[in-house]
Amino acid sequence: MDIEAPGEAKELPKIHRLDESVVNRIAAGEVIQRPVSAVKELVENSLDASSTSISVVVKDGGLKLIQVSDDGHGIRHEDLPILCERHTTSKLSKYEDLQSIKSMGFRGEALASMTYVGHVTVTTITKGQLHGYRVSYRDGMMEHEPKACAAVKGTQIMVENLFYNMIARRKTLQNSADDYTKIVDLLSRFAIHYIDVSFSCRKHGAARADVHSVATSSRLDAIRSVYGLSVARNLIKIEASDNDPSSSVFEMDGFISNSNYVVKKTTMVLFINDRLVECTALKRALEIVYSATLPKASKPFIYMSIILPPEHVDVNVHPTKREVSLLNQEVIIEKIQSVVESMLRNSNESRTFQEQTVESSPSVPSITNNESHLNPSPSGSKSQKVPVHKMVRTDSSDPAGRLHAYLYKKPQNHLEMNSSLTAVRSSVRQRRNLRETADLTSIQELINDIDSKCHSGLLDIVRQCTYVGMADDVFALLQHNTHLYLANVVNLSKELMYQQVLRRFAHFNAIQLSESAPLQELLMLALKEEELDLECNENDDLKMKIAELSTCVPCDPLWLRLYKPLIFCR
Ligand SMILES: Nc1ncnc2c1ncn2[C@@H]1O[C@H](COP(=O)(O)OP(=O)(O)OP(=O)(O)O)[C@@H](O)[C@H]1O
Ligand SMILES: [Mg+2]
Structure with a gap:
């Protein structure tokens, strides 16, 4: 802390009037805080101009380019010279009008602010004109006289190099990746309120819009198209x-x-x-x-x-x-x-579980949503082939995830057999597996045992259930009709593999190992592990004998997996 020496009075700070350009730039920095604020102002202007279609193009999160085009009433040629001056507006005349104002704009500051922190170009045409006008602005002023140009109905406003003269803000924004997301979010919001206006928003050069809503009469349809089905339902x-x-x-x-x-x-x-x-x-x-x-x-x-x-x-x-x-x-x-x-x-009081659908992409609300946005997008999603190992059974009638694929049901009667679909399926199956099961009596007995113990109610649940999700490491949540079940996935998988092995016995493909597997050791391991599980009493000699005997069978790792349950006959 400085202590003033007596008699050494410091000169008091002098108050002076700020230069108008400084005032304007400070005010502009408050109105246009980031690219999304500029987009909001421009879209609100388009809505105030009774537009029915508004499209936004953004480059580099809005720092390089923001372009908003509408089909509204346009701007009169004679208004262009003062369009971007501060406090010029067509929406308010006296302070009292604020009490009943219906338009979103009223200050006449938005466009002016943009010209103090970026380069603004306006192209516009009004009803009855043969051509439009284009003019660029800087610091509230026209850079040149409006030039005649070809134009489609309405107004297009381009803001380039936003914050070119505000180094610190530009730097902060350059490092933030989420400005485009904010713009998409903003457009999504407008799109579900102004349902009679169609909106689109895309990155410059991108073929697909991230927000794409069409005019509709139903709010729920608009929400569905913008935020996705998972929200709307x-x-x-x-x-x-x-x-x-x-x-x-x-x-x-x-x-x-x-x-x-x-x-x-x-x-x-x-x-x-x-x-x-x-x-x-x-x-x-x-x-x-x-x-x-x-x-x-x-x-x-x-x-x-x-x-x-x-x-x-x-x-x-x-x-x-x-x-x-x-x-x-x-x-x-x-x-x-x-x-x-x-x-x-x-x-x-009533809660329902919807069947999960396999979606090709995560959801972001894009209006085309991203069942996007971050919803990711309803209107843009294409169905994609899911790799087998990533398949999730989401619909019991969908063959992609059916669990009963292994439980081949023999046709019940002649008629069924004659149905063309059944015949095709059966011939394909026969071509794949010449015989469904081996002829061995022991295998047949094990299969008969399974079939005789089959619980029809449980079988139906397994066949018709829908996978909801994993409740923890072991239990999966399944929905069957209106009931929810917890299924022990470990036990189910064991049973599934066991039954699969029995039914495909003798029809496994051979796998050639580069080095032969130490079968005897593996068998001993399996036998000992089984002993722990089942508390069997076989002594080590007997196990060794079984292992030796079993080593005579061809060296196929699948053998080992199916051998274990067979030896112990479960
Ligand atoms: N897309 C457009 N279509 C037609 N006229 C427009 C459009 N954009 C701006 N204007 C005209 O330009 C004027 C100035 O726009 P600006 O956004 O700067 O101010 P404002 O909308 O009146 O008030 P605010 O600063 O609160 O937004 C508007 O009053 C309007 O007359
Ligand atoms: Mg405005």
Whole structure:
């Protein structure tokens, strides 16, 4: 700490007026905080211009290029000179208009801000014009007179080299890989609210859009197309309203996830008077309801649209318009919270397990979702061949994972035999395995033993079950009709291998080992291990004899596996 010497008074800091360019750049840095803020402003402008189709192209997470094209009403030629000046807008004239404002923009700051932190080019055409105009802007000013150009209906705005003059911010953003993800997420949110507008978002040069929604009349369809089937099928419709001026006036409708939806992160898409906003208090209140109501600590998916009288909403509370403040906010939140709670309680009484489908890619919501986004994507997924060792039995009627493939059922009657499909299958099977089983009486006896002990109920469960997942290292969860079963996978696998060995006895393929296996030693090992399992009393000499005798059989490792159960006749 510096201690001032007496009489040595420091000169007081002088206050001076900041240069306008500095003021503008500081203000711009607040409005456009990262590439996704620029995309939000541009998309909101397109929506304000009554567009029905909005497409976004992004390069390098938005730092190199953001391009938003729409088919809205366009910008008048005579407005182009002041388009990107600060505080120029077509949406507000006097302060009082804010009370009843319907458009998302009102400050006339967004485009100006972009010109202070990036290079902006606007191409636009209005109704009735023969050609459009293109003009570039820097620091709020036109760089040249608007040039006539070919244009399609609407406006295209390009922002290049964002934050070129803000070195620190550019560096921070260059290192963060998630800006494109944020942009996809933003577009996904708009797409499920503005369902009469089609949205697309893709990386520059990419053939496939990561968000691709088409105009639809059903909100649920929009959610399905954007966030994927796994989200859409687990949603409950929700509505609430109040019309008591002494407490609250609002109408709310939306969708919330039910007890079958299990994820670790909350997705809350909230629109208040058609503005995409955040409301931490409402989000917390709903998360509390979920954790208190549902047995699993799952985070919810919530889409909610709240409509209030415009004069009850203050839209001018945040530099990026991310938040709004509501009249009677606590009352509204409490009411919504109690409606959500009662819906959840009802839905939690019945819980269903959907059959898992084998998906080719993990889900990200891409609107084309990524049953993407990170949902990964419903509209873009192609079915892919799954390697046999990765196959999961997800549908008991799907031959890909059938467990009873080994249990060949002989045709019951002549008719069945004559069915063409059965005949083809049977001939293929015969070509593969000349005989189903060996002729040995001992084998036949073991097979008969299995068949005679077969429990028809259990067999049906095994045949028709659907694999849900592993409950732990040993038990798998299986669904059969409306019941859930825990199956010991170790025991099931042993039995499966044993029966497979019996039924394919003498028809295994031979495997040539480069060095012959020490059969006698292996047999001794197996015999001793069996002794532990079964507490048999054979002495070591007898075991040695069995091992010696057995070594006379051809050296096939499968022999060893099938030999063990045969010796002990189970
Ligand atoms: N895509 C577009 N189509 C038609 N007009 C547009 C478009 N984008 C911008 N404009 C016009 O340019 C004006 C300035 O846009 P800008 O986003 O800077 O301000 P704003 O939308 O009025 O307010 P805010 O700063 O709150 O967004 C708008 O008022 C609108 O008239
Ligand atoms: Mg705007």
